[in-house]
Amino acid sequence: MYTEAEAARLLRGPQSTLHYWLEGGQRRGKTHRPVIRIEPSGSRAVTWAEFVEAGLLHSYRNARVPMTELRTFIDLLRADLGVAYPLAHHRPFVSGRNLVMQAQDQAGLDPDFCLVAVASGQLILTGPSQLFVDRVTREGDIATAWRPHDDPNSPVRMTPDIRFGKPAIGGISTDILWEHHQAGEAIDEIASDFDLTTDDVRWALAYENSSRATTAA
Secondary structure (H helix, E strand, O other), X not given: OEEHHHHHHHHOOOHHHHHHHHHOEEEOOEEEOOOOOOOOOOOOEEOHHHHHHHHHHHOOOOOOOOHHHHHHHHHHHHHHXXXXXXXXXXXXXXXXXXXXXXXXXXXXXXXXXXXXXXXOOEEEEOHHHHHHHHHEEEEOOEEEEEOOOOOOOOOOEEOOOOHHHOOEEOOEEHHHHHHXXXXXXXXXXXXXXXXXXXXXXXXXXXXXXXXXXXXXX
């Protein structure tokens, strides 16, 4: 579980936008139901599955996602797959692309927010959808880890049962490694103290520096 504020920080997006996706709300005099949750819960806590689904929505450059059409689309996938959080499930992105295409068409989803598209007669993932899939580590159909770093080569991961889901590498929170480096410790000393490689520490620092730069901006 994350707080809304922490989840928004890790996703590098506004908390107000994340709250709107989770709880719905009013815009332009119209009430919108949540996109991610089945119904508003009033909770400011974010579950792992909710965080993963928010990661997909965040991958779209336009944060003003079409609530009504996306909600209809996700409801259709929920019914067909029988899972509460279908976008955190593996099947829509692999074996269930035909199902996704049908749900997109039925919901009238804008092409900019589609998960799959047709190319040379084949169903392929759209750009934002592929970026999302590349960030997620799965065991079977379940998302078990998330790469918070934009660099696709980064080994930094968020895993629910490691460091309470905080970004970590080799089981060590990246913020702890960053604090040691800020205190003046050399990279090789930090690596030795935490039984990591120097590359591990450099990746952790690269993630923390980029994350903090984004937050400061």
